[in-house]
Amino acid sequence: MSAIARNPTINDILKGISDPEIPVLSIMDMGIVREIIENGKKLTISITPTYSGCPAMDTIRDDIKKALAEAGFEATVKLVLTPAWTTDWITENGRKELAAYGIAPPLDPAADKKALLHEKRIVKCPHCGSINTTLVSQFGSTACKALFKCEDCLEPFDYFKCL
Amino acid sequence: MTNKIYQYLLFIGDNTMILGHRLSELCGHGPSLETDIALTNISLDLFGQTRNYFQLAATLSKEDKTEDDIAFLRMEHEYRNVLLVEQPNRDFAYVIGRQFLYDCYHFLLLHELVNSNDEHIAAIAQKSLKEVTYHLDFSSEWIKRLGAGTDESHEKMQNAINYLYPYTGELPEETPIELEMKELGIGADLPAMKTDYYNRVHEVLKEATLDIPETNWFQSGGKKGVHSEHMGYILTQLQYMQRAYPNMSW
Ligand SMILES: [Zn+2]
Numbered sequence: 312m313s314a315i316a317r318n319p320t321i322n323d324i325l326k327g328i329s330d331p332e333i334p335v336l337s338i339m340d341m342g343i344v345r346e347i348i349e350n351g352k353k354l355t356i357s358i359t360p361t362y363s364g365c366p367a368m369d370t371i372r373d374d375i376k377k378a379l380a381e382a383g384f385e386a387t388v389k390l391v392l393t394p395a396w397t398t399d400w401i402t403e404n405g406r407k408e409l410a411a412y413g414i415a416p417p418l419d420p421a422a423d424k425k426a427l428l429h430e431k432r433i434v435k436c437p438h439c440g441s442i443n444t445t446l447v448s449q450f451g452s453t454a455c456k457a458l459f460k461c462e463d464c465l466e467p468f469d470y471f472k473c474l
Numbered sequence: 475m476t477n478k479i480y481q482y483l484l485f486i487g488d489n490t491m492i493l494g495h496r497l498s499e500l501c502g503h504g505p506s507l508e509t510d511i512a513l514t515n516i517s518l519d520l521f522g523q524t525r526n527y528f529q530l531a532a533t534l535s536k537e538d539k540t541e542d543d544i545a546f547l548r549m550e551h552e553y554r555n556v557l558l559v560e561q562p563n564r565d566f567a568y569v570i571g572r573q574f575l576y577d578c579y580h581f582l583l584l585h586e587l588v589n590s591n592d593e594h595i596a597a598i599a600q601k602s603l604k605e606v607t608y609h610l611d612f613s614s615e616w617i618k619r620l621g622a623g624t625d626e627s628h629e630k631m632q633n634a635i636n637y638l639y640p641y642t643g644e645l646p647e648e649t650p651i652e653l654e655m656k657e658l659g660i661g662a663d664l665p666a667m668k669t670d671y672y673n674r675v676h677e678v679l680k681e682a683t684l685d686i687p688e689t690n691w692f693q694s695g696g697k698k699g700v701h702s703e704h705m706g707y708i709l710t711q712l713q714y715m716q717r718a719y720p721n722m723s724w
Contacts, residue, residue, distance in 0.1 A: 360522070360601075362518075362519060362522060362605060363519055363522030363523045363525070363526055363598075363601055363602060363605060364518035364519050364520070364521050364522025364523070364525075365522065366518070392526065392594075392597040392598060392600075392601050393593070393596075393597035393600060393601075394600075395597070395600045395601040395604065396601075447508060448508040448509075448511065448512055449512065449608055449611060449612050450508075450511055450512035450515040450516070450608075450612070451511070451515075452511070453515075454515045454518055454519060454605075458508065458511075472608075474604045474605075
């Protein structure tokens with residue numbers, strides 16, 4: 312879960328900002344907003360990267376500043392590393408949005424840990440709902456996704472892997 | 475003291491940077507779409523980690539260096555990476571062999587660093603460890619697939635392991651800076667990792683039906699700044715923009 316501001320206007324603005332690589336998921340649903348310090352119109356917002364090399368962080372930082380500036384706020388955006396982001400922080404709403412967009416949402420971390428030890432992990436196909444799916448590659452179109460294939464509808468799909 | 479932590483960060487960050495650079499050379503050249511994407515994703519993770527280390531190092535720098543200065547404006551003998559990571563991409567077996575031999579070490583190193591007394595190093599390690607767990611899984615699986623695959627893939631994988639194995643001796647070697655950082659509880663205990671490292675490596679090699687190279691001879695030098703002939707070529711490409719257009723930025 313992301314941090315929530317006391318001023319609802321700020322929350323609404325932040326909900327309108329998304330990771331450019333996963334446009335359906337707002338940064339609030341992604342759980343990367345770790346702290347919002349409000350001092351009238353001056354704000355200090357801490358965000359945490361999903362992956363160390365996430366190329367979207369600079370864009371997200373600029374988008375936050377710009378969107379808040381348009382509403383008269385002056386925001387300083389800080390990058391924090393600890394505690395490290397986990398897919399557990401993606402909200403229930405975020406998971407629904409991901410599935411609707413065609414990306415299988417992360418399972419609980421225990422399932423991925425088991426899969427790393429080569430026990431079967433059950434990932435549901437976001438297209439047809441089948442659980443008859445196989446891992447094609449641990450690394451997908453971006454660092455946060457793995458590539459799967461559905462054995463029933465034969466469509467490939469991305470799985471947002473647990474971190 | 476801050477200068478010594480700065481030096482220590484180079485030992486870690488130079489490895490992730492040079493290995494990340496080697497993998498970036500495969501962008502668009504991977505043997506298949508999936509492996510190309512996987513290797514470049516791993517490269518991206520390593521560059522992200524490198525930036526975290528160098529950004530931290532920049533705050534400790536006496537001469538107001540930036541992360542880019544640290545990455546791009548040092549001379550060859552000032553880089554502290556091990557020889558293993560600078561070895562070239564001769565073929566896919568070499569890429570996987572190098573990755574696996576480094577991932578095993580990297581995984582154990584980060585396991586130690588999450589308990590560092592330095593909260594910044596611990597935070598970077600905590601973040602990186604999650605990523606490196608996937609790297610190690612990827613490279614271990616490929617070692618097994620190639621080793622226990624066809625006669626040809628087995629032979630190529632064995633050749634790569636035989637060639638790269640003598641470079642692993644440098645990984646647990648401890649320099650004076652690393653010793654001091656260990657004693658302060660900031661750095662990892664490298665000699666203590668050695669047994670665990672080789673146990674893990676050998677376990678995967680055995681499962682891959684590969685022979686464990688029998689050698690008493692190990693090559694080292696990178697940590698002291700004495701690099702192989704490949705390093706100069708890497709730096710020529712890596713540093714080109716900053717050398718040709720000093721202080722350029724995106
Ligand atoms: Zn399906």
